Amino acid sequence: MLEDPTKLLEDLTPEQGAAVSHLDGPALVLAGPGSGKTRVITRRIAWLVGNGIPAWQILALTFTNKAAGEMRERVDELVPETVAGRRGLFVSTFHAFCARQIRMHAERLGLDAGFSIYSTADQRSAMKESIASSGLESGNWTPASMLSAVSDAKNKLQTVEAYDAEASDFYTRTVARAYAGYQKILARNNAVDFDDLLLKTAALLRDHDDVRSELQERFRYVLIDEYQDTNHAQFVIADSIASAHGNLFVVGDPDQSIYGWRGADVGNILDFESQYPGTSIIALGRNFRSTGHIVGAAAGLISNNRRRKHKELHTDLGDGEQVSLLHCRDERHEAEQLAEQLRTASDEGRDYRDMAVLYRVNALSRVLEDSLRSAGIPYVIARGTAFFERKEIKDVLAYLRSLANLSDEVALGRIMNVPARGVGKKTIERLGRFAMQNGLPLFEAVTRVAEVDGLGARAVRSVGTFANSMLRWRSALENGHDGQLPGFVAQVITESGLEAMNIGGEGDEEQERIANLNELVNAAAEFQPAPEQLVTEGGGDPDSPELDDVEVPITLLDALRGFLESVALVSDQDVVDESRGAVTLMTLHAAKGLEYEVVAMVGLEEGLLPHARSQEGELELEEERRLCYVGMTRARRRLLMMTAASRAVRGVRSMTVPSSFLSEIPTEHLLESGSDPFGDANDGYTIEYDPDVVDEPGELGLASRFPAGTVVRHPQFGMGTVRSISPRGSVSAARVDFHAIGTKTLILEYARLERVVD
DNA sequence: TGGCCGTGACTTTTT
DNA sequence: GTCACGGCCA
Numbered sequence: 118m119l120e121d122p123t124k125l126l127e128d129l130t131p132e133q134g135a136a137v138s139h140l141d142g143p144a145l146v147l148a149g150p151g152s153g154k155t156r157v158i159t160r161r162i163a164w165l166v167g168n169g170i171p172a173w174q175i176l177a178l179t180f181t182n183k184a185a186g187e188m189r190e191r192v193d194e195l196v197p198e199t200v201a202g203r204r205g206l207f208v209s210t211f212h213a214f215c216a217r218q219i220r221m222h223a224e225r226l227g228l229d230a231g232f233s234i235y236s237t238a239d240q241r242s243a244m245k246e247s248i249a250s251s252g253l254e255s256g257n258w259t260p261a262s263m264l265s266a267v268s269d270a271k272n273k274l275q276t277v278e279a280y281d282a283e284a285s286d287f288y289t290r291t292v293a294r295a296y297a298g299y300q301k302i303l304a305r306n307n308a309v310d311f312d313d314l315l316l317k318t319a320a321l322l323r324d325h326d327d328v329r330s331e332l333q334e335r336f337r338y339v340l341i342d343e344y345q346d347t348n349h350a351q352f353v354i355a356d357s358i359a360s361a362h363g364n365l366f367v368v369g370d371p372d373q374s375i376y377g378w379r380g381a382d383v384g385n386i387l388d389f390e391s392q393y394p395g396t397s398i399i400a401l402g403r404n405f406r407s408t409g410h411i412v413g414a415a416a417g418l419i420s421n422n423r424r425r426k427h428k429e430l431h432t433d434l435g436d437g438e439q440v441s442l443l444h445c446r447d448e449r450h451e452a453e454q455l456a457e458q459l460r461t462a463s464d465e466g467r468d469y470r471d472m473a474v475l476y477r478v479n480a481l482s483r484v485l486e487d488s489l490r491s492a493g494i495p496y497v498i499a500r501g502t503a504f505f506e507r508k509e510i511k512d513v514l515a516y517l518r519s520l521a522n523l524s525d526e527v528a529l530g531r532i533m534n535v536p537a538r539g540v541g542k543k544t545i546e547r548l549g550r551f552a553m554q555n556g557l558p559l560f561e562a563v564t565r566v567a568e569v570d571g572l573g574a575r576a577v578r579s580v581g582t583f584a585n586s587m588l589r590w591r592s593a594l595e596n597g598h599d600g601q602l603p604g605f606v607a608q609v610i611t612e613s614g615l616e617a618m619n620i621g622g623e624g625d626e627e628q629e630r631i632a633n634l635n636e637l638v639n640a641a642a643e644f645q646p647a648p649e650q651l652v653t654e655g656g657g658d659p660d661s662p663e664l665d666d667v668e669v670p671i672t673l674l675d676a677l678r679g680f681l682e683s684v685a686l687v688s689d690q691d692v693v694d695e696s697r698g699a700v701t702l703m704t705l706h707a708a709k710g711l712e713y714e715v716v717a718m719v720g721l722e723e724g725l726l727p728h729a730r731s732q733e734g735e736l737e738l739e740e741e742r743r744l745c746y747v748g749m750t751r752a753r754r755r756l757l758m759m760t761a762a763s764r765a766v767r768g769v770r771s772m773t774v775p776s777s778f779l780s781e782i783p784t785e786h787l788l789e790s791g792s793d794p795f796g797d798a799n800d801g802y803t804i805e806y807d808p809d810v811v812d813e814p815g816e817l818g819l820a821s822r823f824p825a826g827t828v829v830r831h832p833q834f835g836m837g838t839v840r841s842i843s844p845r846g847s848v849s850a851a852r853v854d855f856h857a858i859g860t861k862t863l864i865l866e867y868a869r870l871e872r873v874v875d
Numbered sequence: 876t877g878g879c880c881g882t883g884a885c886t887t888t889t890t
Numbered sequence: 891g892t893c894a895c896g897g898c899c900a
Contacts, residue, residue, distance in 0.1 A: 180890070212890050237889085311890050379889065478887055480891090502889085534876090541876045688890060706888045728887055744888080767886065768891050 122167030125160050125195070129153075136399045137161045139366065140168075143359075143393035145344075145386070146368040149430050150415070150750035151406025151712065154368050158340055159188055161366065163195035165338055166202055173205025176336040178214060178355065180343050181688040184710060185210055188342075207336070211351050212311065212686050215318035219309070220678075222328055226317050231522040231678055233308040234685035238506070239527050240264055240310050247298030253291060263295040270296065271312035272348045272380030274319055307524035315350035322357040333361035343710065344369030344389075348380040356392075365393065371426060372419050375706060375744045377736070387426070402429045404750075406712055408437020411756050414786035415749040421781045422739045440749075440756045442779060444791035447770075448481075448720075451761040452488030454791075455717055458757055459494055459700055462715045469495055471714035473701045475748045477726045480766075481719060482702050489700065497694070499703035501687040509619050509630045510637055514684065516609050519560075520590050521678050526559045533563070536618040538579040547571055548580070564588065586612060597673030602680060603642035605673060610634055644680045646671065705748045716752035718745075719759045722773040745778045760791075 126134040133153055136146045137160040148154040158177065166172050179185045185208045196203050209217070216234065223230045235243065244260040244267075270280045270292075277297045284293040303309060309317065322329045339359040341347065344367035347355070359365035367389060374383045390396045404412050412432045419425070443458075445451035459472055474485060474496075482498055489496045504510060512535050519528040533548075534540040551569040552562035562569065564587075566580040590609060597605065610616050619630040671679075689707040701713070705726075720726065727741035749756055760775045827839045 210890075314890085375888080376890090378887080480886070483891095537877065539876070543876085686890065704888060725887095730887060765891090 122164055125164050125167065129156075129160070130401075130403060132399055132401050132403075133157050133160075135397075136368075136401070137164050139397055139399070141362075141364055143363055143389070143396040144366045144399065145389045145396050146366070146399045146401060147386075147426070147428065148368050148370050148401045149404060149428060150370065150373065150747075151404040151432075152401035153405055154342070154370075154401070155184075155188065155191070155710075157401070158342060158368055159191040159195060161340065162188075162192050162206065166196050166200070169202070170338060171202045171205070172196075173207070174335060174337040175206055175340070176214075176338070176358070177206070177208040177340040178211050178342065179208070180210060180346060181690040181710075182210055182213070182683075182686070183688070183690045183693060184342060185213075210686065210688075211347075211354070212314050213682070215314040215354070216682050216686065218318050218321060218328075218332075219314065220682075222321055222325070225325060225328075226321060227304065228309070229307050229522070229524065231307065231674070233306065233518050233522045233525045233528065234314070234682060235303070235308050235310045235527075236502075236505075236685060238511075239308070242527060243302045243306075243308075244295065244299050246302055247295050251294045251298045253295060258291060258295065263292060263299075266292045267296045267299060268312050269380060271310075271316045272350055274316055274350050274353060276316070276320075305524070306526050307522050308527070312350070315348070315354065319350050319353045319357070322354060329357060330361070332358050337362050338364045339366065341365070341367045342369075343373075345371050345374040345383055345386045346376045346381045347385050348376075349382055349385075350380075352382070352385045363393070372422070372428070372743055373709065373747050375709065375740060375747055377740050378731075400428065402431060404430055404432040405434075406753050407432060407750060407756075408434045408754055410436055410439045410786040411749065411752050411754075414440045414756070414782045415746050417783040417786065418742065418749065418778055418781050419746045422742055424736070424739060438755055439788040440758060440782070440786050442787050442789045442791075443757060443759045444775070444789070445759060445761045447763045448484050448761045448765065449488070451719055451759050452484045453492075455485060455719060455757075455759065456488045456492035456494055458717060459489075459715070460492065462755065463494075467714055468698065469700045470695045470698045472716070473703065473708065473711070473713040473751065474717045474719060475703060475705050475708050475751070476719050477705055477728055477744070478720075479704060481725075485702060485719065495697075495699035496702055497692075497697055497699045499689045499693045499701055499707050501689040501692045504633070504636070504692075505684055505687065507630075507633055509615070509633055512615055513606070513610055513613075513634065513637055514681070516613055516615070517606065517677060518681055520587065520594060520609075521674065521681055523560045523591070524558055529559055529563070532613075533580070533583065536614040538583065538614075539575050540579050540583070541576075544572060544576045544580065560587075594674040594677060595672070599646075599671040599673060599676035601673050602644065602676045603638050605677070606641040607638045610638070640684075641680055644676075644683060646676070646679045705744050708751050709747055712751050712753055714753050715755040715757070716748070717757040717759060718748050719761075720764070721745075721758050721760050721776040721779055722764065723776055724773070725764075726776050726778065742778060742781075745776075 126137060129137060130153075133156070136144065136157045139161070146154070146157060148157070162172070162175055162177065165175060177185075177188060179188065189206070189208045192206060192208075198204060207214075219226060219228065219232070220230055223232060233239075241260045241264065244264050248258055248260060248263060275283075277293070277300050280289075280296055281293040284290045303313070322332070336358055339355060341355055346369070355365065355367075367386070369386045371383055371386055374381060374386075377383065390398065407415075409432055412430055416430045441458075443454060445454050455474065459469070459474075462472060463469060476482065476485075479500070486496065486498070505514065512532065515528040515531040515535075519525055519532060522528070530545065533545060547569055548562045548566065549559060551557075551565075552559045555562075557565075563580055564584045566572065566577050566584060569577075572580075590605075590612075593605065593608075616631075616634065619627065619634060689703060690709075690711070693701055693703070693707075693711065705718075718726075726745055727738055731737035731741050749758075758779065760779070761773060763770055763772050829839060
């Protein structure tokens with residue numbers, strides 16, 4: 118193919134071709150759903166290589182490992198690695214790219230190369246500690262809210278100092294203190310969080326001319342996928358690398374911007390033109406994915422957004438099926454109907470792997486799983502991090518992380534007494550005090566446990582044994598090579614006693630835990646550093662036309678660090694695997710960039726989509742609408758949208774209102790069916806609810822169910838009479854006279870009050 | 876010290 | 891309905 122690069126353009130539309138063959142200067146590709154965005158990027162890479170640009174000068178950035186992997190694969194198909202100038206292509210996620218830069222220049226950022234990347238759970242515990250030690254004890258400051266404020270700041274590249282300088286009111290002053298304490302803890306543990314990866318890379322590029330010019334020199338061509346979801350930090354990083362040569366090629370769709378809450382700035386794509394004068398703009402409006410009714414329905418919906426660039430969408434694939442809008446009685450009914458629909462599609466000859474079920478919140482998956490399981494329909498849930506959040510896996514990872522980064526006291530604290538070895542809170546406290554008093558890292562105190570005062574003989578012996586194991590493993594890491602990684606992981610699992618601890622019983626859970634531990638060893642065996650990690654160590658000399666074919670040997674310690682990094686940066690999408698022959702269940706967010714023959718969206722109700730937490734402002738509402746749009750446009754041939762007339766949330770059942778988005782879809786594209794719980798009930802089920810509830814849909818339902826005078830029963834307080842009901846924010850407070858204990862105020866939504874019928 | 880149990884708190888989306 | 895934490899008992 119490469120002998121004649123123009124062949125790369127043959128089966129493309131003129132617009133696609135223009136994008137692919139764009140050579141120098143900034144370019145913005147506005148790519149509607151299904152318009153061949155990935156195709157354009159991969160062809161373009163091949164085109165550049167075919168036109169004499171060495172692949173190692175090309176940097177392609179994505180948001181998920183899955184997208185990066187697919188891009189690599191598809192480029193391989195177009196231009197095999199054996200072709201001259203093809204080696205060294207750098208395709209990576211933003212976060213992995215940044216992690217690598219930080220690893221290479223760790224010392225300049227005050228880090229050790231073995232730094233840990235903190236997971237959400239680690240972040241929370243660090244923030245908790247920060248809040249506690251900053252004396253912010255009054256309960257109003259939750260770690261979650263502080264972390265989100267800190268994350269916002271970091272995404273805007275505000276360091277502690279910058280944030281502090283601007284903090285003027287009580288709230289921001291408080292955040293500033295929590296932020297400062299939090300960063301101190303991260304530094305002490307030689308750790309960074311997700312946002313730091315971006316922030317520190319941006320700082321590295323800003324403050325170190327040599328690093329910046331090296332990257333600028335090497336990466337003459339920068340391509341970015343899903344540009345609408347970049348935040349300010351990512352913009353600065355990309356801009357800083359691409360500014361020297363100006364070859365910044367971005368692809369995205371403002372209508373699919375769904376990460377505003379995470380700091381993504383649609384302004385990056387909307388203002389691209391003015392940021393980069395001379396930008397070539399190419400709009401891809403033809404949809405190759407979906408049939409007419411699906412495209413029409415989605416286009417009708419998104420046209421309700423006021424803040425957008427108008428864009429025509431069209432398809433040549435014919436009208437196809439109308440979008441089915443199916444109303445169900447409740448979430449169980451919805452789940453059963455879903456299973457039935459999937460079964461029908463399968464009976465029609467469609468493969469389960471070509472079907473996906475999308476929902477707004479993860480909590481919805483449970484009832485769907487139950488139903489699919491009992492219907493015998495194979496399914497997988499796309500939750501990339503779920504595996505690594507299991508306790509037995511977290512334990513092993515804490516060992517590994519602690520070994521990779523001896524300063525990581527969060528990890529060390531987790532494992533000192535796991536499996537239980539008689540090292541309790543007191544012992545850990547004394548070790549900590551000893552470390553503090555002598556200005557030592559905690560790990561040092563552990564290895565010198567004999568010097569610590571006040572410990573019992575048993576504790577000294579246990580800690581000593583633990584310390585010896587750690588030192589032994591650590592020296593194995595330093596002396597080993599990368600091929601030993603799976604063996605090493607297995608060794609730690611066994612010798613630490615974690616294996617014995619989990620072998621305990623015979624139940625399904627125990628079996629599963631052991632299987633998971635084995636799975637982790639497999640993951641280590643499958644782990645390979647991304648190809649680009651192997652190539653450039655020193656060989657990345659921008660003047661060398663071709664990189665060495667020699668792969669630099671990697672030590673076991675480096676391999677472990679790479680493995681832990683890949684574990685820290687998995688996304689939900691990364692575990693989506695079409696080859697499993699199963700229906701994929703995932704959130705709407707995780708579905709971005711994917712496509713399926715049959716797509717079902719469930720829970721299309723007010724409060725869920727749009728989500729209650731985003732109904733305050735017009736901006737948030739528009740993002741919810743885009744989210745709905747993203748979901749709908751994942752479907753190639755059949756789109757099924759479902760509602761439940763009543764839904765139990767946190768154990769409380771209430772009537773729902775269909776999503777307002779549904780009424781924004783032009784009716785000619787819709788085929789509405791299903792039961793109307795308020796109409797006649799001869800459609801196969803009977804109404805099983807209290808008439809009081811049915812009369813009052815929505816959140817009023819619960820309050821109206823317990824008017825003053827209602828006799829109720831509470832699981833703890835026994836029988837009582839409702840005295841009054843008053844709204845309290847989004848919930849209702851009830852004052853109840855309990856016969857046994859007197860008057861109490863309860864939140865209706867949480868108290869499990871039962872109406873007692875007399 | 877460790878494990879169990881009860882209570883209370885909370886519940887969007889994620890690299 | 892789920893999880894985390896604190897208190898209590900062995």
